[in-house]
Amino acid sequence: MSSLTESTPTALRVLGVKLHAVSMDQAVERVLALIQRPGFHLVVTLGTEMVMRAQDDPEFRELVNGADLVVADGAGLLWAARRCGLNLPERVAGIDLVCRLAEALAGSQGSLFLLGAAPGVAEEAARALCNRYPGLQIAGSQDGFFQEDGPVVQAIAASGTRLLLTGLGSPRQERWMRQHQDRLGVGVGIGVGGSFDVLSGRKTRAPGWMIRLHLEWLFRLACEPSRLLRMMALPRFMVRVLGSRGQAVTLWNEPLRPDPP
Ligand code: UDP
Numbered sequence: 001m002s003s004l005t006e007s008t009p010t011a012l013r014v015l016g017v018k019l020h021a022v023s024m025d026q027a028v029e030r031v032l033a034l035i036q037r038p039g040f041h042l043v044v045t046l047g048t049e050m051v052m053r054a055q056d057d058p059e060f061r062e063l064v065n066g067a068d069l070v071v072a073d074g075a076g077l078l079w080a081a082r083r084c085g086l087n088l089p090e091r092v093a094g095i096d097l098v099c100r101l102a103e104a105l106a107g108s109q110g111s112l113f114l115l116g117a118a119p120g121v122a123e124e125a126a127r128a129l130c131n132r133y134p135g136l137q138i139a140g141s142q143d144g145f146f147q148e149d150g151p152v153v154q155a156i157a158a159s160g161t162r163l164l165l166t167g168l169g170s171p172r173q174e175r176w177m178r179q180h181q182d183r184l185g186v187g188v189g190i191g192v193g194g195s196f197d198v199l200s201g202r203k204t205r206a207p208g209w210m211i212r213l214h215l216e217w218l219f220r221l222a223c224e225p226s227r228l229l230r231m232m233a234l235p236r237f238m239v240r241v242l243g244s245r246g247q248a249v250t251l252w253n254e255p256l257r258p259d260p261p
Helices: 024-036 048-056 058-065 075-083 094-106 121-132 149-159 172-184 195-199 208-212 216-223 225-231 233-243
Strands: 010-014 017-021 041-046 069-072 111-116 137-142 163-167 188-191 249-251
Touching: 010 075, 017 048, 017 058, 017 075, 024 041, 024 069, 024 094, 024 188, 041 048, 041 058, 041 172, 048 058, 048 075, 048 233, 058 172, 069 075, 075 216, 075 233, 075 249, 094 111, 094 121, 094 163, 094 188, 094 195, 111 121, 111 149, 121 137, 121 195, 137 149, 149 172, 163 172, 163 195, 172 188, 208 216, 216 225, 225 233
Parallel strands: 017 069, 041 069, 041 188, 111 137, 111 163, 163 188
Antiparallel strands: 010 017, 010 249
């Protein structure tokens, strides 16, 4: 089994979709480095639902594959990599990445902008982050139920922040950032799904033991049974991985092999 922990992120391919083999520390370091660089950099927090969407949506697949950093948000990705003989360092959940970045930015008077979730939620999430990480600057926040993109893009650009957290749900959040990347004026945009709901306290995160056992998906399903349909992506993903005879996850540079018949 290969160990993939060197500081330059190693890119893997999970059913044709890019994924970087990074630890949380490496992901934080990478984002902080990308923030300093000119231009926009997209960071994707990848889950198995997104991998399955990418199977039928080549445009979305290219979007993810063109990202500057893709971290393993879904526990199913770690399982898949292990089955294919590649060891991912650890899960890098979007919400944990947000907290680690907030902590790092607080120490350097850095700022972030929160875009997404129901009205009031991003503000509450911002307040919670500031309470937890004194020194953190909130450049702005905006709910995810706006009608026109233009004023939102302008507000983000005018805020002067270098880091945008977008919680509009996937694939909208990634598409939105790519569509407006040249006018946002930020160095890094990260899709963070429903993180603001949890940070604000409006939704509860799974208990630690469930997270450690990689059962966070089960907790979310129990809290929101309406997620069942979209969560069917997980068993479909597992069937594909099991049927691939160890070829579902490969190094990015290796040629793509079709699933065996
Ligand atoms: N959302 C939004 N605008 C919309 C639809 C959804 O801002 O038009 C928000 C929603 O309130 C939630 C997030 O997008 O905070 C999506 O959360 P979900 O749990 O579906 O994402 P996941 O964490 O599974 O990626």
